[in-house]
Amino acid sequence: MGKVGKIARRTFLIGSAAVLGGVAFGYVMYKRPAKNPLLDGLGEGEAALTPYVLINAEGVTLITPRGDKGQGAYHVQAALIAEELDVDLDKIKVDPGPPDAAYYNTALSAEAVPFAYYDEGVMAETLRDVMDAPMKFLGMQITGGSTTVPDAWEKLRVAGAVARETLKAAAAEVSGINVTALETGEGRVILPDGSALTYEELAPVAAGLKPVNKVRLRAPEEWRYIGKPMKRIDIAAKSTGTQDYGIDVELPDMVHAAVRLNPRRGGALNGFDAQEARGMRGVEAVFEIPGGVAVLADNTWRAFRAAETVECDWGPADYPDEQAEHWQALAESFVSDRQDSRQRDEGDVEAALGDAPIEAEYRAPYLAHAPLEPINATVWVQEGRVDVWTGTQVPRFAQSHVAEICGVKADQVHVHVLMMGGSFGHRLEDDVVIRAAQIAMQAGGRPVKLTYSREEDTRQDFLRPAGMARMKGAVGNGQVRALDLHVAAPSIMASQMGERQGLPMPGPDMTIAQAAWDQAYAIPDYRVTGYRAPRLAPVSSWRSVGASINGFFHEGFLDELIHAAGADPLEERLRMCFHEPTRKALEAVGEMASWSGPRPEEGVGRGVALVTSFGVPCAEIVEVRMTELGLRIERVWVAAEVGRVVDPVNFDGLVKGGVVFGLGHAMLGEITFADGRVEQENYDLFEAMRIDQCPEIEVRGLENGDKVLGIGEPPVPPAAPALANAIFAATGQRLREMPFSKFVDFA
Template sequence: MGRAATLARRTFLIGSAAIAGGVAFGVWAYKREGENPLLADLPDGASALTPYVLIDAEGVTLITPRAEVGQGATSIQAYLLAEELDVDPLSVRTAPGPASAAYWNGEVAAEGFPFAAWDDGFVARTSRAAGGVAGKLVGLNVTGGSTTVPDAYDKLRAAGASARETLKQAAADRLGLSRADLRTENGAVIPPEGDPIPYTALAADAAALDPVEAETRDPADWRWLGKPHRRIDIVAKATGTERYGIDLDLPDMLHATAVTNPAHGKGVTAMDASEAEAMRGVLAVHLITGGAAVVADNTWRAIRAANAIRFEWEPPATTHDTDAFWALHAAALTEDTRDSRFADDGDVEAATGDAFQADYGAPFLHHAPLEPANATIRYTPERTDIWTATQVPPFAVDAVARVLEQDADRVRLHNQTSGGSFGHRLELLWIQQAAEIARHHPGRPVKMTWSREEDMASGFLRPMAVARGRGTTGEGRVRSLDLAIAAQSVTESQMSRLGFPPIGPDTAIVAAAWDAPYALADRRVTGHRVPATVPVSSWRSVGASHNGFFVETLMDELIHQAGADPVAERLRLIHHAPSRAVLETVAEMAAWDGPRPGPGRGRGVAFTFAFGVPCAQIVDVVDGPDGLRITDLWVAAEVGRVLDPVNLEAQLSGGALFGLGHAMQAEIPFEDGLPVPRNFDLYESLRMWQVPRVHVRALGTTGAIRGAGEPGLPPAAPALGNAIFAATGQRIRRMPFAREIRFA
């Protein structure tokens, strides 16, 4: 092994601690050992806690700190640990661990740098490494950006390998053998002769040892990873026995709900709660920031009472309706609002002097997860406990500590499984409200649950975005491209709510646009920051969710003008080999070069590069008397090494279908500055009968480790829009498409 590889490997230091006859193992990076966060709250009788592996009298618990929001994070983290530790991931316990900086995410910090994921140059690599260091230094324990697998891949395997080899060393010392004489299997050390020794019987001995630095296994020796395997939560979810935050039931629990001004940041000018206070089961009505909360003996009664409160609200900061918001964004496409220009090749002004030009738009969208936001808090001056589903555990702890004016060290978070998120659980508003309510009822757990209507009204939206595209063609080719994108800054909005000032340009505004791997001599992508009006938030695939539509619709229009083939011309322009392979693969899957579809049928293709993953999709549509129907969807992507092929297919197909449904029918319109939809009936997405046949292929030809929760979404909308054009001749430049076309 070379010196550089040795140093890189040894930046992971293994920490251990003995407690109550147990042993602790964990991975610590950047040449210093951190404190084991699990030691602070050991229950009586526990024999060992570690950052990632707990061994007690009951067996082994795998610590899986990245939040489970339906994407399979808990399962893949468990398999990464179990593969090296030699325990059956289906038979051991898992726990999310505390809200500790020990579980920092270095990958998510690196996402914000303005370097394309295909850029492997020295400056790009150095900057990404710096992002990883920053992630640890600030304790960035967050889940997002499809970073769970890239961040966990080395950390968790190293933690499992160290635990395995240290347990083997404990057994070797006990038996007077060499560690090399021993092997492990199914949670036990196996000697050459005699009975297996369970890990639980070795924990105390292992605690007295210096942790063994161990190599991780060759993928050729993997038992589970890389092969189809069962998610550890699939039986519970398939049988309806999975427990979510909303299912939590604690002794002596109170139930609450909140109603706040739908104009974010505004308050109450007058309130009449007399009818609510007189209703059956109501225990109290409290003023909270921006509104009021009702506490009752069950959630239904709390919500009914909250609906009976009469409010006079402070007016919103803006009275814009949807059309005014579109105009505001279009007006922001000027030099005065320029936020970034990461791509600026050649002389675009000269090249696009007499160019094709079109404007494109994407509406506000809601996350709309199935489980309404909820949090349960038990407050005492000595200690506060939080039960909620969150993707930002340390920030949730700090937010509650601020509300309760309590030291954060006295606040404990018990992260729950979430019934969906799509970015919703990156926010903290309902947790802060729960803390405000719990302060009135010390010693009793208070479960605060938003009604669906409150979730829709108070949730933070994906920003609206508009784009102006220009380009030229000649000799059957696309020659130049100029794209200007205007949107509010998600980073600025979210960071301000977390107490951080925005720093520099927002890469999210132009994500998957400036870094699209198209080689054009004259190419420019400009981001424009729209003045903040409506608070906005990260939505599945963030800026790529609309920029994929902008880039690939513009590209398709230019290719059509040039008279070129949509696949062949993209292949000519793409300079990134894995991206070319993805596009070639999806074309082969869909038999793109075969016979053309008949009358009323059309196929559209789109390619995007988001979160380091090239993904190409082809959509087939048929236009019939009942409207337009999607018949088939082909998806190809390159995520590098495939760890869970079954869940990977689910994530790619799920992301694509999520993108199709929202492109077809979803939007959050505004009237008088306020969002209109208050329930699912007015926020329609893909219906079961509209789901096409889905065909997915992951190439797995590179050594990269990438996530798949978000990259499947961005190509879906443009592929559908391009298919609609191919079938009907109608070019739709603003989502949702249902504004202009009827779907069957």
Template sequence: MGRVRTIARRSFLVGSAAILGGVAFGTYLYKREVENPLEADLAPGAATFNPFVKIDGEAVTLITPRADVGQGAYSIQAHLIAEELDVDLDSVRIEPGPPSPAYYNGVVAAECMPIAATSDSFMARTGRGASDVVGKLIGLQLTGGSSTVPDMYERLRVAGAVARETLIAAAAKQTGLPASELRTEQGAVLLPDETRLAYTDLAAVAAEITPVDEVTLRDPPDWRHLGKPHMRTDMMAKSTGTQTYGIDMTMDGMVFATTRTNPALGGGIVGFDASEAEAMRGIKAVLPISGGIAVVADNTWRAFQAAQAVACDWVPTPYIGETEKQFEEVAGSFTEDRQDSRFKDEGDVLAALDAAEDVLEAEYRIPYLAHAPLEPMSAMVKLAEDRLDIWTGTQIPRFMQMSAAEIAGLDKEQVHIHVLVSGGSFGRRLEDDYVRQAVEIAVQMPDTPIKMVWSREEDMTHDFPRPLAIARARGAVSDGAVQAFDLSIAAPSVTASSLARLGQPAIGPDVAIVAGAWDQPFQIPNYRVTGYRVPPMVPVSSWRSVGASGNGFLHESFMDELCHAAGVDPLEERLRLCWHDSSRKVLEAVGEMSDWGSDPGPGRGRGIAFTLAFGVPTAQVCEVTQTEDGIRIDKVYVAAEVGRVLDPVNFEAQLAGGVIWGLGHAMNCEITYEGGVAQQDNYHAYEGLRLHQTPQIEVRGLENGDQIRGIGEPGVPPAAPALGNAIFAATGTRIRALPFSRQVDFA
């Protein structure tokens, strides 16, 4: 039987998490209907039933407001609507929609709360409900935290169903036939005699009736799109080179710009001499901007060259400028006054360690990492007297709208953000610094379309990196079992750093410092995870899988060390300790896939790692061979539990991509600083996984959970520890600091 939604239209406004959680505050504001942004420019004869579907005489338009940064977000959102609306995606338009509170994210804020994904307590449900309330009340339109599918799974299906049933009602009104005798198929309402009334032909009638309130969502066995292998909606364009990214935008009469700001992060500029640059061919202007200069030219390459010719008088960085000293600051942060959290504290760790005959101690380090997306930061802007238009890829359109309005001296309603597909992000487009610069240029050159593009070097050296961290671990084993696990992690706060740039306060402990470590489903008798907040240094930001990206390595490397110290099999001990059924099944699946326990052969080793992040239990087994040329990664097996696999093809792609991303960064990548200047300024110094190094990757998706989860990030955290544990199994060398290439070679 389908699930009847008796408050279908309010399902866009009142999330089930809030209702189930028993949230009883802000009731009026929370339930108040949000304005449908599609109504603002609705043409005569066009109909919009909710913020996600618009139909006129020419086309059906599906709104997919979560940003597509390469993860297939537009495609899955469109499929969710299409499943209930009964349309084929090659016959509709897909648009990202404008900045609007109607597109709030009600799930992502829960990642900032100390709520274990495995908890179903009253407090956990209430906290998740509060996330939905907060998201709606502040209009939190944001893409991140693998939240697109969990947040949109029901909202978009309901949106499609409401539109479908309203179109049936419109056909009934037009024909005089009972709605019960009508059905839909491939963008049309079918009459009993099989006459087809196209949705586009019903738009004008549908616009005159009240959208249907009560709808029935289809059962999964009846799905035509979801759960079936299909081609992503962007695959043809990306495969043929016809996809338009932000960097591809062109407009009549546009000029080309680039910027150059102080290479020492946080430093300003005293002044500059642009005489040499201004004399160069094609240069139209050299302009001051915050912290540096902008060059406007007749093409991007000339702008790049002239920017380097400007003599700038830079101010030194206000931050600790050298990586060695930055690590010293981190190492000095394991103090009581810098303790940020202790969400996990079971048993009596100190007593257990005091009573142990042998205490295993280890220190691990992870470096800063850049986002380094293939498409460098760019934006097209045009400022008129009372209107500012911005074309770019972004994950934070409403925050961007507000900051741009402030710079341009306009009301936010006068700023129009046109969100474009991004050529990668990995969290980088949760920032708006590049657009701020473009708007500063536009203020000085009104009525001119300006295409601003950063050079690769500017992009790499002015990133907000994933923070560095140190973990200090102590543990004890006895009778062939892990008895005590004490993990302390010190890192700067991503949350505080990011929110400060958005003009928002950070309240309470930063869960990101210990994410992917404190909430692991292992029942160790004495188990403690403590987070320490390092004072602000280089500004940092979210990076694919955020805190779990490094904490997976910190937690699972030490877990492996304890298993070996106890003389037990690393998989069997994890299974013994794991109390969470879905996580156990993931571990069992990856063990079966990899034939764990069999002899891998001479010079070879297998490593296993598990991380529960973003609510997704993910396990990986990595197989390596020690060769004369170095370590060769042969194969990686990965299993994950997401509740339901909605797009099998993209599910596999996202998990495999997470493995490749995680392995490449663990092997080779770091950002180091001298005088506050990032020393890695292009891909030659920040080398990802090469094609010849890429292993075979076998993926399995499990569907045993009762909640729908996202898969863009969970594949990353187990990759580094699985590789490190495999290297140990093959060579006997335990590596406790990333990148691995500092200690071993890779074939």
């Protein structure tokens, strides 16, 4: 096909993608650079050379629009800009910037296409490329899906380089020296005689220049930061207790709010009696809001205590009351009219299974996000302006919803995004912002800080969905020959993006069978089918989304088949793996653990799991030991292929945190319902791994692939199956349901 034909096809595809996203724009508008939101309201002497670099007399501020929920997002984004801008990380400031379409996430589209991560064919790569169009047209400024580094990798380095070259152009204009004779370093343009002009001095001149967009990115051998161990830019503040989070917001004349919401999610408030609450110390008002009651008081604790005394008549939920009914709904979803997807169907599965297949049913429970910082938001409604202070992963959604509630235009809502004390997907929801805005509308122009109690936070959480898998398989000649996986779960996307954000939901929900259909195994007869269960409890994304469930299902049952075949768990996975970077992750983890089999000694078991999620092959080996007090997880080895490790220190911490998160929830985590209400309302019942249970963890980041990927979520999915497989090796007991503490004791 000629060049004209290629351009025409691409133009058509991007136009089609835009229409699919609900926006009728075409290729020309897609290619048009985004307007720089920092140019609005610039002060004298300030320069916003790109949407990511702001310079004034006080110094250099780097805009880091992906939210930081503890994963080091601000740090990594700043390092990528600083690498090209030639500024020192300890001398800059960071700011998440305003909500704006210019900060749309370019990497989100990778998970939206029906092609496996290892498929690098023309159609797969083209569709990944053009699916960027609806993300841009819709202005999808979202933090999630382990996309911070993939989104930022080229974009932010280019932003830094553009700012650097524009500042050099300004220095050339001031000094009369040709730009080719100028260098940069430590936030200065260096002249041939060794003298220098600071970026702050040059900002007023640079502000009047057209940005220099033709730039060269530096080669790896020139890097000062990328790939080198760094001290995170937030480490001092977090170590000294001076880091500000949403919960720390304090404003003059601020009033504190708490809510009492229907614990049967979505149910009505039929009536309430707040006589006792209104007479309590510090309470200023009690009034009805959609779905519950709000209390205003002079501090948060008094608002909490008053809310607890309000007697409410709650209506029923629109989902089943009892947990057994939720499981029954899932069990009844394995029917043809609920089939949502069949992305993999190879060979002749029915013939391969024969009359006596190996069969199993696996279950994964609801889970809460339970971040340490309870969700909160502060909203101040003034004449013609609304300000919002909160930690959020979706600032533009929050802005839009607040504008609608307060009856103002979106650009009159100023969202100040703050550091988050954890999220795990919780802050992809903006319900706390919506409720804070509803309350602020009745606060007489005073700023309102709404904080959920731990119990209210858990009761009102949008949970990780419960899921169920029914699987069959066959083995022969010491090998896995057939695998037929059927998984049923409610739709996260229909709940999260459809119902609550009003976005179109064409096609299947890719999260239902995520990390099941797209694994790089060559099994002769291989089928994966996803079933969309009916809407049950409200659900949302939880760290690693569908992969957190399907990694357990797929790798747990695959281990059963490998055992039935009499094969080695690591060697058989290596034999089946056809994707070289994925295979290298398996080889690396085996080398790290000095793998010699699932039972290296009496009373010790080792389990292997390989799960690729968000394009990242992540292999883990877990070692457990039987003790008099129960099973002890002693060691974990992890190898993950990410293409490029930006900061080895941050990478190591993210992987270890993901392993602990995955293991702890596999051991102990469960949310159940009774009378339509969550039964585990606080940490005493929704437990986490204790520090004395934490194993030694060894991490290796691999850089064999040609795509730069994120690591925030991929270590989570392999943890549960690797632990289950290790427990089987040590005890002979096969665990097919989480949490495992229902069936074994942990020391």
